[in-house]
Structure formats: C-alpha cells, structure tokens
Amino acid sequence: LELNTMPGWAGSSWYMFRYMDANNENEMFSKEAQEYWENVDLYIGGSEHATGHLLYSRFWVKLLHDLGKVTVNEPFKKMINQGMILGQSAFVYRWEYGVEEKQNRKPVFFSHDLIVKAIKEKAFITEINDDAKAVHDNLLSLHRGQSIWGSEASFNHFTPIHVDISLIDDISNELDMEKFKSHALSTDFKDALFVLSDGKYFVGREVEKMSKSKYNVVSPDDICEQYGADTLRLYEMFLGPLEQAKPWNTAGITGVYGFIKKLWKLYHNDVGFSVSDEKASPDSMKTLHKTIKKVQDDIENFSFNTSVSSFMIAVNELTAQKCTSREVLEPLAILVSPYAPHIAEELWSLLGHHESISDAPFPVFEEEYLVESNKTYPISFNGKMKFTLNLPAAISKDELEKMVLANEKVQEQLEGKQLRKTIVVPGKIVNFVVG
Known part of the structure; x- marks a missing residue:
C-alpha cells in the first residue's frame, strides 16, 4: 500500500x-x-x-x-x-494455413507487393522464388490446383507481424531476411520461407504511434551520429505544425541535411571561409529582411515549420545572388541559431566573434528594404496585353501615362492608329483604346 x-x-x-x-x-x-x-x-x-x-x-x-x-x-x-511524433511501422505477412495444415509447417511470409497484386487481380501468386516452390506446390495441391483465394482474395489470409524497422531499408522497404531470422524478436521464424518479389522481400508500412512495442522507434542518437544534432532539430520542426501529430519518415531527413550543407557553403568558397565587408546588394537585403519578418512572426505564433521553409528559400536566393556580404550573412546566422545552434555557433566564431551567438541581439526588421522601387505593368491595346514594362512604383498617374507613351514599343503599336482613350490604373494596368 x-x-x-x-x-x-x-x-x-x-x-x-x-x-x-x-x-x-x-x-x-x-x-x-x-x-x-x-x-x-x-x-x-x-x-x-x-x-x-x-x-x-x-x-x-x-x-x-x-x-x-x-x-x-x-x-x-x-x-x-x-503533436505526437508518429512512427512508420513495418510488417511482414505470414500465410495462415488451414487448421489441418498447420501442424509441422514452416512459417511462410509473402512479400507485401505480391499480396497487393494478387488481391487486385483476384488470383493467387504464381511467380515465386525457388525456396518457396515446395510451399507453393503444396498449397496448390491442397486446393486441387485452384486459386487459393479466388474472387475473395484479401489480407485476411495473412497475419501481419511487426518487424523491427532497423531491419528495413528506409528507401526501398526491403527486409534483410537473414537479420530477420537471427533477430532476438524473430526466434520463432528462423526456419521461415519467403515468397519474394524479384528476389526481394518488401514489407508493408503503416503510420502508428511511435512505440517500443511496435518496434518503430527511431533513435535520436543514430540520427545525430549520421547527420548531426542540428539536422535532427530542424527536421523535427520541419515535419509540420507544432500542435499536429506528425509521421516520422527518416528518408525525408536527407533534404534538411542538404540544406545544412548549403547553408555552410554560403559562407565558404573553394578555398575556405569567405565573407566580405562589401555592401550587400538591394536584392540580398530584401531577402534578409523578408526572412527576419517571417521568422519573427513564426516564433511568436509557434509556426516553426514555416520558419525552416523560410531559411531554405533565403539560402537558395542568397546563393543565386552570390551574396558574400557580412551585412547579410551575420544576421542570417543569428536568425538560424535558435533552430540550428551548433552550425550557427561555428559560423559566428568564423565571423570573428568571441562571445556566444546566443548573446547576440536578434536582427531588427526594416520595412524599407521590402518596398518595391519598380512595378511590372501589363501594357494592353483594346484589352489585349502585348508586353510588360518595368516602371517606377512611386509615380503619379500623369507621369506614368507620359512615360508609357514615350516608350518605343508603345509607339510602334500606335503607329498608323488613332488613340481614342488611355486607361491608367497606377500599380495595376495601362490600356490603350485605339481605332
């Protein structure tokens, strides 16, 4: 008591x-x-x-x-x-003998894709490997050569059994049969026979609660060992909204790992660390402050998954812009640091700082860098767009009309025609009515 x-x-x-x-x-x-x-x-x-x-x-x-x-x-x-992190469980499918057949029978496992195909085609599996040939012949003889399932083919003829996901190839879903036979959890199946598909056994998959009893637990230590702790952190946040249950898929972690490598490369060239003190381009400053605003809003709303997306977009844009400016790359490292602290701390040190990046003030969003200086206008004649012109955004209606009329392309379209009316909507369209 x-x-x-x-x-x-x-x-x-x-x-x-x-x-x-x-x-x-x-x-x-x-x-x-x-x-x-x-x-x-x-x-x-x-x-x-x-x-x-x-x-x-x-x-x-x-x-x-x-x-x-x-x-x-x-x-x-x-x-x-x-939300709960869900696991990708793996199953092998054991053929259920009839009552009179069970005695002294070895366990027989059918590859998942073969079962699906047989159910779809309403027929028994005939293309099997040599190791299971005797099983196949035996099953057919017991049923006088007829289809084992006929028109009622279904998974009910099989017992799904959880199998340790460490025995499965995450990409192909192929089972390592020898490891399965010798695994501590599979001692009853050491003499099992496998009905294969193209020489391989493919497991079935199902999303369930991640649990030791379902053998679908992913060890964080293994992920950190292979990809690093930052990749694990980013991937967990990238899976989906904080409050929702999210299925874990180890195969998807390679994308986040690729982003980490891209981020590192942004601060390096072929020789080594390469960050300059030159002034950043307007495009790079726009990318930076767009990211600052998005990440700031996301943190306040606990939308961490969209922050990771923003980092990916920013790194892609800055790479395309060939940005090497400290003015951009230094605050970018601070933005990333709550999400990927280890690589951010290393970059911060390479940038010449001796204190921790966790002590650095969070970058301040400045709206001026997001103000568009130009606007792309569709130029139409009698309601049909012919081309676009890139024109100053901060311009009056009259100035806009004069600038467009002075354009060579517009003059070519108006040549030999009577201009009846000009419709100008600043920030939207320019349309000429001609006769």
Whole structure:
C-alpha cells in the first residue's frame, strides 16, 4: 500500500511558483515575488502528460488561492499541446494455413507487393522464388490446383507481424531476411520461407504511434551520429505544425541535411571561409529582411515549420545572388541559431566573434528594404496585353501615362492608329483604346 502520494501530485502541481523565490527558507514564496511573477505565461507539453498535469495544477492552485497563498486563480495563462511524433511501422505477412495444415509447417511470409497484386487481380501468386516452390506446390495441391483465394482474395489470409524497422531499408522497404531470422524478436521464424518479389522481400508500412512495442522507434542518437544534432532539430520542426501529430519518415531527413550543407557553403568558397565587408546588394537585403519578418512572426505564433521553409528559400536566393556580404550573412546566422545552434555557433566564431551567438541581439526588421522601387505593368491595346514594362512604383498617374507613351514599343503599336482613350490604373494596368 503506497500512502506517500503527495510529492508526486502536490509537488509537481505548484513547483513553478517556488522558482519565483527559490532561496526563501521561511515560506513557500513571498507575497511580493508572487505578485511580481504572477502565473506561468506559457505551458508546452504533450497532450497525454499535459492534460493530467494541467488538471492537478488547477486543483492545487485553486486550493492555494482559497488559502490566500497565491493571488492568481489559474496556474497557466496559455497552454500549447505539441503533436505526437508518429512512427512508420513495418510488417511482414505470414500465410495462415488451414487448421489441418498447420501442424509441422514452416512459417511462410509473402512479400507485401505480391499480396497487393494478387488481391487486385483476384488470383493467387504464381511467380515465386525457388525456396518457396515446395510451399507453393503444396498449397496448390491442397486446393486441387485452384486459386487459393479466388474472387475473395484479401489480407485476411495473412497475419501481419511487426518487424523491427532497423531491419528495413528506409528507401526501398526491403527486409534483410537473414537479420530477420537471427533477430532476438524473430526466434520463432528462423526456419521461415519467403515468397519474394524479384528476389526481394518488401514489407508493408503503416503510420502508428511511435512505440517500443511496435518496434518503430527511431533513435535520436543514430540520427545525430549520421547527420548531426542540428539536422535532427530542424527536421523535427520541419515535419509540420507544432500542435499536429506528425509521421516520422527518416528518408525525408536527407533534404534538411542538404540544406545544412548549403547553408555552410554560403559562407565558404573553394578555398575556405569567405565573407566580405562589401555592401550587400538591394536584392540580398530584401531577402534578409523578408526572412527576419517571417521568422519573427513564426516564433511568436509557434509556426516553426514555416520558419525552416523560410531559411531554405533565403539560402537558395542568397546563393543565386552570390551574396558574400557580412551585412547579410551575420544576421542570417543569428536568425538560424535558435533552430540550428551548433552550425550557427561555428559560423559566428568564423565571423570573428568571441562571445556566444546566443548573446547576440536578434536582427531588427526594416520595412524599407521590402518596398518595391519598380512595378511590372501589363501594357494592353483594346484589352489585349502585348508586353510588360518595368516602371517606377512611386509615380503619379500623369507621369506614368507620359512615360508609357514615350516608350518605343508603345509607339510602334500606335503607329498608323488613332488613340481614342488611355486607361491608367497606377500599380495595376495601362490600356490603350485605339481605332
């Protein structure tokens, strides 16, 4: 009988208030500290844990409030439940013998794609490997040479069995049959026979909760070892919105890893580190401040996945612009640092800084760099667009009309025709009505 439940229930329900006045040896916390800090601004947690913790915390905070210990009536001002990371489970499919067939029969596994094909074509699988030839002949003889399933072919003839995803090729879904036979979880199948597809066994896949019991857990240590911790962090954020459940797909991590390499290359040339003190181009400054604004908004809205997309777009644009300016690349490293701290810290050091990038002030968005100086106008004649002209954006209607009329292309179109009317809508269109 366990009676000591208070530390786990009560302690975890009000500990956040103790942080306000942790060195106070006379009381839980002082009234002054509580009035200053109030309650927790934001609580982030998984839905399963957060629901219980939220409920218990509310019980205790309301009790403390009734006792006059705290001035607030709720423990948290805002709560966000992060979505669960789902796993890609893998299955092998064991043929279910009839009752009279089961005794002394070796397990037989059919490749997933063969089963799908057979169900679609309403016929039994005839193209099988030599190792399973005896099984195939035996099954056919038991059914007098007829289709095993006939018109009722379905997965009901098979038992799906979870298989450790470490035995699967993430790209092709091919099973390593020898490792499967010798795996600790597959001791009952060491003598199994496999009905193959083109000499290979392909597993079936299904998105489920990531769980040890389903053998679909991806080890973060393995990902970090192969791709680095920054890639893992970025990929987890890139999977989707924070609150939604997201399926893990290790094959997709290579795209994020490619971005990390592209980011590093932006600061280097063939010789080595290469960042100049020359003034950045207007296009590069536009890319930078567009990214600053997007990332700033995304952080405030907890939309981390779209921030990662913004970084990818920015690096692609700056690479195309051949940007090497410190004016752009230095604040870019700071923008990236909350998402990929290790590579950002290394770049910060290479940029000549001795303090940590975490101490650097966040870049300030300046709207002037996003103001378009030019506007592309469609130039139409009797409502049909003939071409476009790139014209100054900050220009009056009369000045715009004069500038367009003076253009050589416009003069060529008007030659020999009577100009009846000119329709000018600044920022949108220019249309000439001619006869």
